[in-house]
Amino acid sequence: MEPITTFAGKAVALPLDNVDTDQVIPAKYLKVTDKSGLAEGLFTVWRYLPDGTPNPDFALNRPEAAGASVLVAGRNFGCGSSREHAPWALAGYGFKAIISPYFADIFRGNALKIGLLPVTVDEETYHELLSHIEEDPETSVTIDLAAQQVILPGGRAVAFPIDNFARHCLLNGIDQLGFLMQQDEDVRSYEAASPITLNTHL
Amino acid sequence: MPKTLFDNVWDAHIVRPETPDTPAVLYIDLHLIHEVTSPQAFTELRQRGLRVRRPDRTLATMDHSTPTTPRNALGIIPVIDPQAIAQLDQLRKNCADFGIPLFELGSANQGIVHVIGPEQGLTQPGMTIVCGDSHTSTHGAFGALAFGIGTSEVGHVLASQCLLQSRPKTCAVRIEGRLHPGVTAKDIILALIAKYGVGGGTGHVFEYMGEAMRALSMEERMTICNMSIEGGARAGMVAPDETTFEYVAGRPYAPKGADFDAAVARWRTLPSAPEAIFDKEMFLDASSLAPMITYGTNPGMGIPIDAPVPTPEQMPDPGSRQELDAALNYMKLEPGKPLLGHPIDVVFIGSCTNSRINDLRQVAHHLRGRKVADGIRVMVVPGSQQVKRQAEEEGLDTIFKAAGAEWREAGCSACLGMNADQVPPGKYAVSTSNRNFVGRQGPGARTLLASPLTAVASALTGVVTDPRTLLD
Structure with missing residues (x-):
């Protein structure tokens, strides 16, 4: 995985609460056995009109949103299904970070695993960001992962929480599976002591 | 400090404790996999030259992209969709290559992953159980800590049998009082989510407790735990008791x-200490509940079946007014108008929420000797091949077919629009499943979530119907 440190990107607003992962990527796109084609299915119900042409009114389709890499989204973003296809689709489309007042638990974990930053901000910052984007659709924000800060247009820096270990992994381009595989000795001791004897090979 | 049920299960699975710099390494007792969220995880294992650490703690089934059409003359369930064929073939190959037992499409034990775990006795109190599926919360009904994971984490568990996890918070969900006739476990969970919202449980693990919970069967507890995720909680648990032990035995x-x-002696030590402290509490009086139905596009948009659809003026803030407007525009429902009597097109009885034998018995009881309304498509989809066999032994299939309903093979079916079972654009479906998201049951589908009782009452009339009218 590529290390992530600081990046600046154009922000686009999707100020709806409770955007579920079925909206991020509908189930019909989940029949793949790899990660291909998912970006095309991103927000498909909103992005395309019934005849298949792009919906000009959808935020991501507006010309000024071209190249956006930061999505400012409503509360409880990513609720519903555990499909990692949702962060895959967002990252495939070009997003590097999602900013929201709060994320659904499974989505947040999945996004962190693939280097799509879930940035949780307070309500005031969320509304301030929405106002900036409304006034200037070319608004850019800077995300400094090392300092755990979002830098808003105008220079105000807002701290955001992120799990220390996930931050360390993202900053250094380390993946979490490698760390888990190093725990083998402890896992063996645990297994030797566990009273549970389940065997799925009946 | 007095411990909760969650603490007891969590603490017993710590391989390496959480530190300020690293999350806990949590051991996973049972890993369930299916065709949709596992293929990319196996690719990762192959690329790194890793094996599956515990194939004997892993079990696969086919459920999401599978058809539920009747078997052909050879007794085979034909798969027509080439992408689904490729996905199922990939699972077959992955299981063969890595030594994982697989319940193949159409085989004796195949079914929805959250139906087969409990019915096979794989799901046991005190276990940690994960699956690449958010409705893994279902297994919490047994006092297991069970939650959905993404595909990266599926890879983690395949390779290491462990997950990196930060300790979630706990939330006591007290459900007191007794349910009135015609009101069911499904109505409890729909009412809870309507009260506390789809994000109310975020960051927490629910523990359902109280008089109403103790009185429920395992199947009913599963219905409630299943939809914990719809309330934002990654997991929901119920303390194991005699009802649990009796279900698991044999x-x-x-x-x-x-x-x-x-094992029972060990399981008896799991329940929360009476003085245990939770981070948060929720409360519901079961005796005040009516049958519930959803009108909108998330599971929190639910009302008592005899109540009018909410109006924007009733919403507390601009965000929820905007959400309601969008939902009612999609659903083509009028604010302030009753849902009762609204015409419907499809009734879906199935899904990991409500496809177990008790659900089917309840539906059959009310369909016996009756006909579903003209022009209504009624799909009855058993949760597993075992549920299907048992229903057929009891003659329930004959009742469904005589009433004009479809009796199908086991699978996720019309819950998620991933196979051929879909609700057509613009049509209304009363569905016993768990999600009414935009397009969930097919592009343009309009889902009304409800209990199996409400579903059968509505199937008989062709309009949204209060199930209490079925009672003698």
């Missing part, structure tokens, strides 16, 4: 003889 993968007795 099932194929459950401990036997002296091992079972030893």
Whole structure:
């Protein structure tokens, strides 16, 4: 995985609460056995009109949103299904970070695993960001992962929480599976002591 | 400090404790996999040259992209969709290459992953159980810590049998009082989510407790735990009791003889201490509940079936007014108008929420000797091949077919629009499943979530119907 440190990107607003992962990527796109084609299915119900042409009114389709890499989204973003296809689709489309007042638990974990930053901000910052984007659709924000800060247009820096270990992994381009595989000795001791004897090979 | 049920299960699975710099390494007792969220995880294992650490703690089934059409003359369920064929073939190959047992499409034990775990006795109190599926919360009904994971984490568990996890917060969900006739477990969970919202449980693990919970069967507890995720909680748990032990006893993968007795002794130590403290509390009075139905596009948009659809003026803030407007525009429902009597097109009885034998018995009881309304498509989809066999032994299939309903093969079916079972654009479906998201049951589908009782009452009339009208 590529290390992530600081990046600046154009922000686009999707100020709806409770955007579920079925909206991020509908189930019909989940029949793949790899990660291909998912970006095309991103927000498909909103992005395309019934005849298949792009919906000009959808935020991501507006010309000024071209190249956006930061999505400012409503509360409880990513609720519903555990499909990692949702962060895959967002990252495939070009997003590097999602900013929201709060994320659904499974989505947040999945996004962190693939280097799509879930940035949780307070309500005031969320509304301030929405106002900036409304006034200037070319608004850019800077995300400094090392300092755990979002830098808003105008220079105000807002701290955001992120799990220390996930931050360390993202900053250094380390993946979490490698760390888990190093725990083998402890896992063996645990297994030797566990009273549970389940065997799925009946 | 007095411990909760969650604490007891969590603490017993710590391989390496959480530190300020690293999350806990949590051991996973049972890993369930299916065709949709596992292929990319196996690719990762192959690329890194890793094996599956515990194939004997892993079990696969086929459920999401599978058809539920009747078997052909050879007794085979034909798969027509080439992408689904490729996905199922990939799972077959992955299971063969890595030595994982697989319940193949159409085989005797195949079914929805959250139906087969419990019915096979794989799901046991005190276990940690994960699956690449958010409705893994279902297994919490047994006092297991069970939650959905993404595909990266599926890879983690395949390779290491562990997950990196930060300790979630706990939330006591007290459900007191007794349900009135015609009101069911499904109505409890729909009412809870309507009260506390789809994000109310975020960051927490629910523990359902109280008089109403104790009175429920295992199947009913599963219905409630299943939809914990719809309330934002990654997991929901119920303390194991005699009802739990009786359900688990004698099932194929459950401990036997002296091992079972030893397991029960261990399981009896799991419940929360009376003085245990939770981070948060929720409360519901079961005796005040009516049958529930959803009108909108998330599971929190639910009302008592005899109540009018909310109006924007009733919403507390601009965000929820905007959400309601968008939902009612999609659903083509009028604010302030009753849902009762609204015409419907499809009734779906199935899904990991409500496809178990008790659900089917309840539906059959009310369909016996009756016909579904003209022009209504009624799909009855058993949760597993075992549920299907049992229903057929009891003659329920004959009742469904005589009433004009479809009796199908086991699978996720019309819950998620991933196979051929879909609700057509613009049509209304009363569905016993768990999600009414935009397009969930097919592009443009309009889903009204409800209990199996409400579903059968509505199937008989062709309009949204209060199930209490079925009672003598």
